[in-house]
Amino acid sequence: MNSYRAFIYLSILLSAGCVKTASIPPADLTFSSVETGPKNLLIINFSSTVDLANAFNAYENANQLTPTLTCSLDGDMNFSPEHSISMRAEGLVATDSEIKSNFGFYSExxxxxxxxxxxxxxxxxxxxxxxxxxxxxxxxxxxxITAYGYKAYYTNTLFVPTKQITEQIYR
Known part of the structure; x- marks a missing residue:
């Protein structure tokens, strides 16, 4: 291996360890409703105290990937990036333009x-x-929410009532 390649590998290893924690405040999520959407997917509607669609841009001046809502179906509360919840529901988070008072979002x-x-x-x-x-x-x-060079940001926990989910499933 030549010295140029060794320098490149060393740079990559060093930069991989330089992951920052975002200074985004903890976001509280408030459940709004559940509905059945296209392709029979469940849609969770909720609001947030932080603009999740622009959090990294607003607080870190960094571009972020689309936020993802993850729900645990088996009681597993470990939402860390190193762990995979075995029974879960996931969906990309989109802005709900109809909600004006708070930051409104939904996820299929x-x-x-x-x-x-x-x-x-x-x-x-x-x-x-x-x-x-x-x-x-x-x-x-x-x-x-993830952005290059930052640790994954997680909101506070949103609890979705199973009664409302089952009402949509049994329709």
Whole structure:
């Protein structure tokens, strides 16, 4: 290996360890409603105390990826980037232009199950979801936002009532 390549590899290794924590304030999320959307996907409507669509730009002057809402269906509260929740619902977060008073958002959720061997499949038949929801009064959710050079930002926990989800599933 020549010295140029060694320098490049060393630079990459050093820069990989220089990940900053964003100074975005903790966002409180408030549940609004659940509805059935196109392709029979569940849509979670909620508001936030922080503009999730522009958080990194506003507080860090950095470009961010589209925020993602992740909900745990199995009671797993570990939302860290190093951990995968085995039974979860995920969806990209979009701005709800109809809500003016607070930052309004929605997310069209896809349900996933990660097996022990690491393979994953979606559970949008809802029959597999019903037993998980029957034993819970609510499911915990968080929005994750990422930007290059920063640790993943997570909001405070949003609890979505399972009663409203099951009402949409049984329609």
């Amino acid at each position: 959720l896809v349900f996933y199950n990660t097996r022990a061997d690491g393979t994953q499949h979606d559970l949008n038949d809802y029959e597999a979801i019903r037993p998980r929801l029957a034993n819970q009064s609510s499911i915990p959710c968080k929005v994750r």
